[in-house]
Amino acid sequence: MSAITMRELTKVYPGGVQALDALDLEIADGEFFALLGPSGCGKTTLLRTIAGLEVASGGSVRIDDRDVTNLPPGKRDVAMVFQDYALFPHMTVQENIAYPLRIKKVDRRSRAAKAAETADELGLSALLERRPGQLSGGQQQRVALARAMACHPQVFLLDEPLSNLDARLRLEARTFLKRLQRELGVTTVFVTHDQAEALALADRIAVMEGGRIRQVGTPTEVFRRPANTFVAGFIGSTPMNLVDATVRGDELHVAGVRLPLPEGAHAQVTDGESLVYGVRPEYLDYSPTPVPGALTGQVVVVENLGSFSLVSLDVPDETAADDGAPAGTGHAGSSAAAAGGAAEAAGTSVQVVVAEG
Numbered sequence: 292m293s294a295i296t297m298r299e300l301t302k303v304y305p306g307g308v309q310a311l312d313a314l315d316l317e318i319a320d321g322e323f324f325a326l327l328g329p330s331g332c333g334k335t336t337l338l339r340t341i342a343g344l345e346v347a348s349g350g351s352v353r354i355d356d357r358d359v360t361n362l363p364p365g366k367r368d369v370a371m372v373f374q375d376y377a378l379f380p381h382m383t384v385q386e387n388i389a390y391p392l393r394i395k396k397v398d399r400r401s402r403a404a405k406a407a408e409t410a411d412e413l414g415l416s417a418l419l420e421r422r423p424g425q426l427s428g429g430q431q432q433r434v435a436l437a438r439a440m441a442c443h444p445q446v447f448l449l450d451e452p453l454s455n456l457d458a459r460l461r462l463e464a465r466t467f468l469k470r471l472q473r474e475l476g477v478t479t480v481f482v483t484h485d486q487a488e489a490l491a492l493a494d495r496i497a498v499m500e501g502g503r504i505r506q507v508g509t510p511t512e513v514f515r516r517p518a519n520t521f522v523a524g525f526i527g528s529t530p531m532n533l534v535d536a537t538v539r540g541d542e543l544h545v546a547g548v549r550l551p552l553p554e555g556a557h558a559q560v561t562d563g564e565s566l567v568y569g570v571r572p573e574y575l576d577y578s579p580t581p582v583p584g585a586l587t588g589q590v591v592v593v594e595n596l597g598s599f600s601l602v603s604l605d606v607p608d609e610t611a612a613d614d615g616a617p618a619g620t621g622h623a624g625s626s627a628a629a630a631g632g633a634a635e636a637a638g639t640s641v642q643v644v645v646a647e648g
């Protein structure tokens with residue numbers, strides 16, 4: 292068992308930067324867990340604090356029933372793979388993989404056997420005598436993983452594990468990493484700023500902002516039910532449309548369109564309330580000819596993205612649209628998926644994904 296529990300975890304760097312702000316988080320045993328968020332939100336600090344490479348300024352970290360908050364890294368039974376892999380350039384692949392075992396004073400013969408076994412599991416057997424400088428980025432990454440695996444740690448910590456690989460290799464390595472984690476079943480926490488990577492790999496994701504966690508959930512939950520407009524805007528390959536709306540009786544008035552309030556929403560809103568309506572570009576349909584009752588706007592940009600185009604429309608704001616029919620050439624209808632949250636971000640630009648063909 293190796294669940295990780297953080298309570299009111301706080302990190303203030305010398306100079307006063309608060310990187311973690313009384314953060315609570317539980318990661319289950321065997322989970323593949325992503326820390327996701329924009330640059331500077333505290334992902335790496337959180338990972339390094341779990342590893343013991345940063346000392347917490349307050350709060351606690353537990354791995355199972357052990358409070359590890361004040362333990363040095365070597366006593367935590369965790370292995371970290373760094374973004375740049377941090378391999379020893381003068382050592383062979385075999386020596387790199389065996390290094391942690393040497394530190395643990397495992398005898399030479401057992402070290403070699405264990406390194407060979409781990410290398411075999413990661414498809415590195417033919418490379419044991421090479422040095423890191425003679426390996427591709429993907430191979431170096433596997434050596435770094437092998438070195439982390441060799442000691443059978445309770446927890447794997449991966450800092451942006453795929454960011455040094457080119458796009459094609461990254462996809463391959465993603466699949467490989469997911470399979471490996473499934474096979475090993477080791478609790479794994481990885482940091483990424485790439486939401487597609489988090490959605491593809493993780494069992495659950497913590498979306499962070501400013502040293503705090505804005506939402507924890509499965510990829511489906513954070514994608515379909517973002518808890519706030521920050522998460523709604525951050526998750527998704529094309530950002531969610533966030534449009535000002537007003538509750539009017541049983542309806543929601545959104546940029547001149549009247550939508551029935553979603554089921555169950557009545558209890559959460561009051562008549563006349565202003566809120567933000569969120570709908571993903573891929574959940575809207577697009578028609579170049581007028582559709583009665585549909586959101587109407589002026590097409591301003593069409594971006595060809597290969598198998599689909601992203602059409603950007605300027606739509607009149609809610610008040611203007613309520614007063615009269617807007618002129619325009621683009622029409623989007625069949626909306627779905629509302630996102631709640633405070634009215635902190637809204638605009639009159641709406642994007643629609645239009646499949647080719």
Ligand code: ATP
Binds near residue numbers: 305306309310337
């Ligand atoms: P990125 O995706 O850019 O790596 P991140 O989400 O991992 O960002 P952190 O590296 O954890 O963010 O940094 C969180 C905050 O703490 C940032 O404001 C950063 O500038 C600050 N910070 C990080 N390391 C230190 C340090 N050693 N001393 C002072 N401030 C630091």
